[in-house]
Amino acid sequence: MTHKTLIPIGPYHPLQEEAEFFQLYCEGETVVDMDARISYNHRGIEGVSMNRTWDQVPYVVERVCGICSASHPLAYVQAVEEIAEVEVPERALYVRTIINELERIHSHLLWFGLAGHFIGYNTVFMWAWRYREPCLDALEVVTGSRINYANHTVGGSRKDLTPEMVKFVGERLDEIEGPLDMFITTALEDPILSLRLKDVGVLTEQDARALGACGPTARASNVPIDVRRDDPYAAYDRVDWDVMTCQNGDVFDKVVVRLLETKEAIRILRQALRDLPEGPVQASVKEVPPGEGVGHVEAPRGETFHFVKSNGGAGPERHKIRAPSFNNVPTFRASCIGQPIADVTITLASIDPCYSCTERMAVVADRDTGEELMNFADLVKLSRQKTEEIRKQL
């Protein structure tokens, strides 16, 4: 009988900035099974946002996850705009595109740096983050803040881009375009990097489809899904760009897909900055009638989805958020089992998981009193009892 060790990753582990908890069941250095526990970061944002007014909610959902702080508000405002049937001005659509693509560049570079850090390649970490700075500068100039942009509002955009800003963003793009080419060459050609990342944590196309992966995780496994193309929002149908895919689904391909997407984002940005139409950036929204609306946005990590229900009041009656990591986390089991521990960390990191997005709680409660009836341990007991009973019957 082989000896199994239980290795906890987390809840506090420097692998991710966030608290999460994976239990790896290992034989020697090989992982034979794993289990994920979440909810250390659960804050109940859906609940918070149902206590806010229509205009306040974007600022709350922006804090679902810091890195996607342009995607969540955009998905939300699109949902509300659907209910209120607002015609968003053309210029606002372009501004939204610009901010979301800048966010994509900063997020992908951030991830690339962290991936380097996880495999002990700190030089990559520092260099990637250094080239990310111009992008943050551009965002700071455009929106006023490095990270939480607070720019999307129902009916348009809070701030307009002045010609100086357009010029500034263009210059920052020039600054990072060169290094980015260098990075892609390094990633594709560095022999040790490919030794370390190729054929590691493979997610097959079949698994990716079956588990419903989305975003770069799916695209690296040759599943070409992208909300920006499949159901265009903002100004994505007005610019020329391509969906990037790779064939193998290993960690290396996930790096490649993200880097190519970053280049693509620069392409989109250049067109958007060039074609920025004149006009207002804010349509007036008087009230939100009762109804239901859905908004989805291709966040850097995949599709983020917001459902909003209105009863005609001052704020949403129900607000449901589904972040991309929620789809991508289950792929861990497909890609991690059978890997050595050293590869698990980079595989876990490769979907660029975002736990603060994903966290949720399951509570079995009494409908009238709201009292908690069962917790996780009880549920396990229940399920074991059932197994026992079935066994007895046999």
Add this chain to the structure above:
Amino acid sequence: MSVLDKVKLWGLKKSPWVYHVNTGACNNCDIEVLELLTPRFDVERLGVLLACSPRHADALLVTGICTRQARPRLQEIYRQTAKPCLVVCLGACACTAGIFHDAWHFAGPVDEVIREVDPDAKIIYIPGCPPKPEAMIAGIAKALQDL
């Protein structure tokens, strides 16, 4: 103050290693913490290193509201940290819970949670959502000055 104490204090001031605890943050504060290590801000020139275990840490950087799940763990981490150690409440969330003050999973402000374990804990607050990296450096520098 004896010479020995002075030397100890010098060491503490010149080499604060930080351990980063996320008790339910939105990630922005965490990113900005990592940002501190990178070329533009490079806090290593001040001796600050990101420690990989609370055992090696001199300061806990706590980000995020303290959720119910995180609360006992934060207390445990504080107990595990080699004293003397500072606690830095980073960001509006950790200082006051900010925008999440009425979230149902919020289990008490970070400072109260820490004080339950150690009433004389040294706690410093760096507000902002997220605080700019410059503000973080300024906050930590000030805290070290008053040690």
Add this chain to the structure above:
Amino acid sequence: MQTILIVVAAVLGSIVLGLLFSWVDRLVTARIQWRKGPPVYQPLADIVKLLGKETVVSESASLWPFLLAPVLGFAGVCAAAAILWAVAINPDASFVGDLIVVIYFLTFPSLVLILGASASGNPYGAVGAGREMKLVIGYELPFVLAMVPAIVAAGRALSRPGFELAGSFKLSAILQAQQNGAVAGSLAGFLALLCAMAVMQAKLGVVPFDQPEAETELTGGVILEYSGPALAMIKLMRAMLLFVLPLFIITVFWGGVSLRGWGLLATPLKVVVLLVVVVLMRNTNPRLRIEQAMKFFWFIVTPVAVIASVLSAYA
């Protein structure tokens, strides 16, 4: 009396130079990464601070092995440093077999880390200890094999035209044999030097061979549970190794240390070259997986070391 003086000087000198070197390491790393880097007193400040903190020992740890390990490792490195310095200052201080003794002392740091980590009662520590063990198994053989060209050269020099075995295990004999040309000057010696440098990287526990620590996988692995003075000991041990290992390699392969005439310039230069190689290697490589590292040592470094030994016999 003189011996005691030399030992004290050796230990203090190694500490000071080691701390200085670890600063250089951090500075060069920072510069490669577009950063400014820490001030020169930084490693000292780290040690002073750690000495002033409490040592937390977890309940699951076995106290004595856990606390004794860093002390033993520190002592081992001190002993190696003392022998190397003594020989460098006064070749007559060399004794038969001191080469082997130094090699032995240089394995101390890895052994005590295995001991300490296993005693720490932490699962990450256990995995880290396992990895350290695998690494030791990987690199010790080529390290010893790499010494052969130097020993052979010394044996030849001692008793032309024959070969004397016992005397050639002396560091002073190796030094003497290098008076008209370093061991590394020959092909065999050069190959051996390359092997020894690869092993040095692993012995220092830096990327690409930092699997036992791997802060993003094992959160510090072998040193995870240490805090306060015990951690200071380990850090000090590492810093000293950063100086002692290059010193050892220079003594064996590169004409040794001399503080007279040109040597005053050449010796620091040699050390700096070795140090820079270590730093560059560490910054331009990701961490290997443990089995990749073992494969590297067994299937690349060991055969090269064997070839070097065989070549040296025919030179």
